[in-house]
Structures are given as C-alpha cells and as structure tokens.
Amino acid sequence: MIPGEHEDEDPGEAELFEHYSFQAASGQEPLRIDKYLMNLIRNATRNKIQQAARDGNIRVNEQVVKQNYRVKSGDVVRVLFEHPPYEHLIKPEAIPLTIVYEDDSLLVIDKPAGMVVHPGHGNYSGTLVNALAYHLGDMPMNSDNRPGLVHRIDKDTTGLLVIAKTHQAMAHLARQFFEKTTEREYIALVWGNVEEDKGSVEGAIGRNPKNRLQMQVFPDGEQGKEAKTNYEVLERFRYVTLVSCRLETGRTHQIRVHMKYLGHPLFNDARYGGERILKGTTFTKYKQFVDNAFALLPRQALHAHTLGFTHPVSGEWMAFRADLPPDMTSCIEKWRHYTRHVTDE
Numbered sequence: 001m002i003p004g005e006h007e008d009e010d011p012g013e014a015e016l017f018e019h020y021s022f023q024a025a026s027g028q029e030p031l032r033i034d035k036y037l038m039n040l041i042r043n044a045t046r047n048k049i050q051q052a053a054r055d056g057n058i059r060v061n062e063q064v065v066k067q068n069y070r071v072k073s074g075d076v077v078r079v080l081f082e083h084p085p086y087e088h089l090i091k092p093e094a095i096p097l098t099i100v101y102e103d104d105s106l107l108v109i110d111k112p113a114g115m116v117v118h119p120g121h122g123n124y125s126g127t128l129v130n131a132l133a134y135h136l137g138d139m140p141m142n143s144d145n146r147p148g149l150v151h152r153i154d155k156d157t158t159g160l161l162v163i164a165k166t167h168q169a170m171a172h173l174a175r176q177f178f179e180k181t182t183e184r185e186y187i188a189l190v191w192g193n194v195e196e197d198k199g200s201v202e203g204a205i206g207r208n209p210k211n212r213l214q215m216q217v218f219p220d221g222e223q224g225k226e227a228k229t230n231y232e233v234l235e236r237f238r239y240v241t242l243v244s245c246r247l248e249t250g251r252t253h254q255i256r257v258h259m260k261y262l263g264h265p266l267f268n269d270a271r272y273g274g275e276r277i278l279k280g281t282t283f284t285k286y287k288q289f290v291d292n293a294f295a296l297l298p299r300q301a302l303h304a305h306t307l308g309f310t311h312p313v314s315g316e317w318m319a320f321r322a323d324l325p326p327d328m329t330s331c332i333e334k335w336r337h338y339t340r341h342v343t344d345e
Contacts, residue, residue: 020079030070033058033077039212041079057081090119090147095131100160100320105313106173107136107148107163110322113299117152117161132163139163140170151177151250158325159186159304164312172312177250183308186245186255187234187324189301189332190264191278194233194241201229201258205251214271215253217261227251229258237335239279240267244305255302267293267331269300289338297331 022040034049037058041049052058053067059078060069071077098110109128111117116127132139132148139147148163150173164170176182203217206224218224228248235242241264245255256272259265265274277290308319324332 018078018080020077022077024071024073024075024077026073028071028073028075030072032067033060033065033069033071034067036071036077037079042213052079052081090129090133091125092134092137093125093130094134095126097128097131097135100322101318105164105166105169105311107132107165108307108318108320109161109163111153111158111161111304113156113158113325113327116155118146118149128161136163136165139165140167142170142174150174153304154253154256154300154302156299157186157302157304158322158328160307160320160322161304162307162309169312173309176309180248181310183306183319184247184250184304185306186247187303187305187328188243188245188255188259189267189297189328189335190241190243190259191267191274192239192241192264193236193279194231194243194262194264196233198232199230201231201262203227203258203261205254205257215251215257217257225249225251227254227258229255231259235332235336237332237339240335242332256300267301268297269302271300274300289334289342293331293334296334297327299327301328301331303328 020037020041022037024036033053034046037049038044038046049058050067053065053069056064057080058065058067059080060071060075062076062078098112099107100110101108111128118129119125119127129147129149136148141147142149142164148165148170150162150164150170153159153161162173164173203219204221204224205215205227206218208214208216215224217227226249230246230248232244232246233241234244243259245259247254251257253271256266256269260269260272260274265272265278268275275294277287280286280290303324304322305324306319306321308317310316311318
C-alpha cells in the first residue's frame with residue numbers, strides 16, 4: 001500500500017458488520033431515524049436505536065448520523081455493530097430431527113411445531129439450522145447466505161422441508177422452486193364454511209405497512225410479489241373447514257394471508273386474527289368447546305403435507321408425504337365429533 005493512501009479511512013470500518021440495510025421509499029416524508037427504524041426492525045426499542053446512534057453505528061448514505069436525523073426519500077440507512085449478526089453465528093446443536101429421506105445430495109425432514117427454521121432476532125439457538133449444522137457439518141449457502149435452506153416454513157407450521165447438502169443440489173433445487181416445478185400441498189383448518197369446493201386465490205403479497213410483522217394482499221399488484229394459491233375443500237365442520245392448499249408461488253405467510261383475504265383465517269392463527277371465535281354460536285358450551293380446541297392445537301392449523309421435486313443428480317421425481325401431527329388430528333377429530341353429535345339449541 002502506498003503510504004498515506006488511506007489515511008482518511010475510518011479505522012473501525014473493517015471491524016464493523018452490517019446488521020440492517022434499508023433504502024427509504026420514493027415519497028418518504030421526513031421522519032426521525034429512530035422512529036423510521038422502529039417501524040422496520042422487529043423487537044427494536046427506541047432506546048436501543050438511540051444508543052446505536054450515539055455509538056456511531058447508524059449511517060445514512062455512508063455518513064454517521066445522530067438519532068434526530070430525518071430520513072428522506074432515497075436515503076440508504078445502514079446499522080452496523082462490532083459483532084456479526086447472530087444469525088450468521090450458527091452453533092451446532094444436538095437437536096433431534098425427524099428425517100424422512102437422506103442421500104448424498106439432500107435431506108428431507110418433517111419439521112415439528114415450535115421450531116424456527118433459521119436463527120434470527122430473538123431466536124439464536126434451537127433452530128432447524130442449528131440442528132442441521134450438528135447433523136451435517138458444512139452446508140452450501142443459498143442466495144441469502146443461509147446454509148442448506150432451499151425453502152422455509154413458519155415456526156408453528158409443521159411438515160416437509162428439503163435441505164441441500166451440496167452446492168449442485170442447492171442450485172438445482174433453488175431453480176426448481178424459482179421455476180415453480182415443485183409440488184407442495186398444505187393441509188389447513190380455516191374459520192368459516194368455504195363456499196366453493198375448489199378455487200384459487202390470486203393477489204400480490206407484501207409487507208403490511210401498518211404492521212411490519214404481518215403480510216397482506218395488494219389486489220391491484222401495486223406492491224408486493226405475485227402469489228397464487230389453489231385450494232380444495234376436504235371436509236366441512238359447520239363453522240370451520242378443512243382444506244388442501246397447493247402453492248404455485250412461495251411467498252412469506254402465503255396460505256395464511258390468502259385464506260384471510262378470502263375471508264377464512266386459519267384456525268388459531270394469532271398473527272392474522274384466527275385465535276378468536278370468528279364463526280359459530282354465542283352459547284357458553286360452544287365457547288368452551290372452541291377454547292378446548294384451541295388448547296389441543298395452540299398454533300395456526302397448517303401442515304406441509306406433501307412435497308415433490310426432481311432429484312438434482314438422478315433426475316428422478318421424488319414425492320414425499322408427512323402425516324398430520326397429533327395436535328392437528330386431535331383438533332380435527334374434535335370438530336368432526338361436534339359436527340356429528342352437537343346441535344346448537
């Protein structure tokens with residue numbers, strides 16, 4: 001290096017790691033940066049954001065800013081710290097896995113409820129990736145630098161996931177998901193009597209601007225990404241319906257958001273309003289019945305039931321099925337019994 005060439009370089013820059021990066025949308029009204037970041041970062045508090053600003057960890061257009069800086073249209077906001085993001089510090093953990101299939105290229109697992117797929121804010125251990133790191137060791141990175149993952153399902157959704165063990169498998173499987181040649185069927189229990197026996201829900205899905213933890217449908221497609229879900233009624237239980245959902249796209253919370261948009265939130269889906277009694281009677285016995293059903297299934301009623309894809313090496317079509325977990329079968333059987341034997345009189 002030529003002496004003096006980088007004399008004005010921030011000596012701490014090389015030791016800082018980017019944790020968040022956002023670009024303010026076109027038309028962004030001036031907004032204090034602490035409020036701006038609170039709307040975007042899950043579990044962030046104003047005090048923590050202001051402390052990060054005081055420590056010089058918040059930059060706008062590569063310049064350190066104070067907490068009273070007002071973000072405007074086009075600004076690039078970065079939050080940096082002296083340690084890597086926790087989700088990049090993956091610690092192998094001896095967590096049992098239900099392995100449906102495994103060979104030298106890939107792994108298919110049946111994920112239980114309550115297991116987060118990848119470390120993230122507030123969940124830095126006990127995740128599927130922690131378990132995979134123990135079981136497999138080194139794994140190929142996907143385009144988001146997440147090891148092994150070709151697709152994901154939510155923490156409280158159960159069922160099938162395929163994991164890539166090699167770079168070839170990662171690229172091949174990722175292309176299949178991108179080109180929509182995989183087959184995925186989910187089983188869901190939803191509120192209400194779904195009117196049509198078969199149908200499709202189409203509507204772009206994007207982040208809810210008023211609640212960053214939710215996604216929503218933008219029917220005009222002015223925001224979000226295109227999404228399509230095909231559904232078929234499997235069984236009707238008066239006030240709830242068991243449906244099969246087949247994905248043509250794979251957006252965040254797609255089935256949960258599309259079924260709510262259709263007017264049928266998933267049973268006990270707290271994030272999208274399904275944890276309340278949305279259909280039924282006002283009788284005390286019915287309320288007790290639903291509360292008991294909630295207790296049997298303390299999560300959204302969604303299960304990744306089947307998964308099909310072309311093997312990245314052999315070219316063979318692979319098809320897998322995972323039975324409904326006990327909590328979901330118990331809840332469904334309770335509704336089945338109600339439908340057969342209870343009258344609302």
